[in-house]
Amino acid sequence: MKHTGIIRTATITGVAAALSLGAIVPALAAPSADPVTTVADLDGDGELETVTAQLTGPGDQVISATVNGTFTSIHLGADSSVPLQAPRVTDLNGDGRAELIVTQSVGANTTFFTALHYDGRNLSQVVDNDSKPLSVAEGGGVAAHLGYQCTPLNGGGRTFETVAAEADDVSADPLTYSGTRTVYTLRDGALTTQKTISIDHRPVTDPVLGTDAASCDQAGS
Ligand SMILES: [Ca+2]
Ligand SMILES: [Ca+2]
Numbered sequence: 001m002k003h004t005g006i007i008r009t010a011t012i013t014g015v016a017a018a019l020s021l022g023a024i025v026p027a028l029a030a031p032s033a034d035p036v037t038t039v040a041d042l043d044g045d046g047e048l049e050t051v052t053a054q055l056t057g058p059g060d061q062v063i064s065a066t067v068n069g070t071f072t073s074i075h076l077g078a079d080s081s082v083p084l085q086a087p088r089v090t091d092l093n094g095d096g097r098a099e100l101i102v103t104q105s106v107g108a109n110t111t112f113f114t115a116l117h118y119d120g121r122n123l124s125q126v127v128d129n130d131s132k133p134l135s136v137a138e139g140g141g142v143a144a145h146l147g148y149q150c151t152p153l154n155g156g157g158r159t160f161e162t163v164a165a166e167a168d169d170v171s172a173d174p175l176t177y178s179g180t181r182t183v184y185t186l187r188d189g190a191l192t193t194q195k196t197i198s199i200d201h202r203p204v205t206d207p208v209l210g211t212d213a214a215s216c217d218q219a220g221s
Contacts, residue, residue, distance in 0.1 A: 038086040040218060042067050042118035044096035051100060055084050063087060063102060063116060063123060074123045076114060079105045087116070090216040092126070092150060093186040094158035098218045099126060101136075109141030117189040128184075128191050136162050138213065143167050145177045145204060147211025160184045160191065163211050165199050176201045181208055 035054040042049050042065060051065045061078035064071065078084065087100035092115065100116040100123075115126035115134045125133040137146040145165045150158040165179025183195040199208050 036084050036086040038089055040065075040087075040089040040098035040100060041096070041220065042098050042123075043120065044098075051087055051089070053084055053086055053102070055080055061102075063100065065118075065123065067118065070121070072118070072122045074116065074125075076102055076116075076125075077104045079103065082106045088113075088213070088216075089218045090115075090150070091218040092158065092160040092216055094150070094152065094156065096219075099186070101213075101216075104135070107139075110137050110139040110144070110146060112137050117186075119189060124189055126186065126189050126191060129193050131190070134191060137164065138211070142170050142175065145179070145209055145211070147213065148216065149210055149212045150216035151183075157185075158216070159194065160186055160216065163199075163209055165202075165209060168201055174203050176203055177209060178202075 033055055035052045037050055037052045039048040040051050041047065049065045049067050051063065053061055053063050055078055056062050056075070058080050059077055060075055061084060062073050062075050064073035085103045087102045090099050090101050091097065092099045097118060101113045102116060103111060104114050105112045113136050115136070116123045117126050128134050136148050138148070140146040143166065145163060148160065148162045150160055152158055161181055161183045163179070163181050165177035168176045168178055177199060178201055179199045181197040181199055182193055183197065184191040185194055197208060202208055
């Protein structure tokens with residue numbers, strides 16, 4: 001009996017220690033709470049900023065950076081069932097200031113992302129034509145062809161293009177896909193649709209289905 005009492009006391013002490021530690025560092029309560037980092041030139045001044053992503057709880061991450069000595073952060077949805085990925089550093093409009101592509105959910109074949117831009121003071125979500133936060137998918141397995149790409153514009157800048165297409169017949173050989181390619185320009189964190197291109201029974205090798213995420217990378221990051 002006395003032995004059991006000692007163990008109980010030790011356990012209670014351990015719980016108390018864990019609780020007090022948790023109060024100091026709440027992130028310890030989340031799974032895989034180690035932050036992940038990357039570098040991006042958020043304000044386009046030629047100096048790279050460190051961008052940090054950290055799980056803060058189930059389904060929640062915080063993205064943060066310090067630009068010119070000023071800290072900014074934003075909470076976004078996260079898929080806490082998989083290891084947190086650092087944001088992809090892109091420049092979706094080619095203006096020299098980075099946008100961040102942030103993973104929101106990871107499925108068997110398809111990953112969903114949103115995008116952040118830095119407005120000179122804060123990080124905020126890139127919004128689409130309907131003022132809703134951008135959601136872009138990548139992957140799709142055989143049944144779908146999903147992704148994004150950037151295309152240089154004559155005279156400078158880039159368009160940001162998303163592809164969402166479904167297989168016409170998953171047992172066909174070669175496979176063909178039908179759906180939409182949407183061409184956007186980005187200004188002040190808001191996307192404007194320039195063109196919606198219909199994709200009709202095209203093989204995956206057709207440029208209209210092209211999805212090269214690396215073409216959106218920020219130069220020099
Ligand atoms: Ca900078
Ligand atoms: Ca940019």
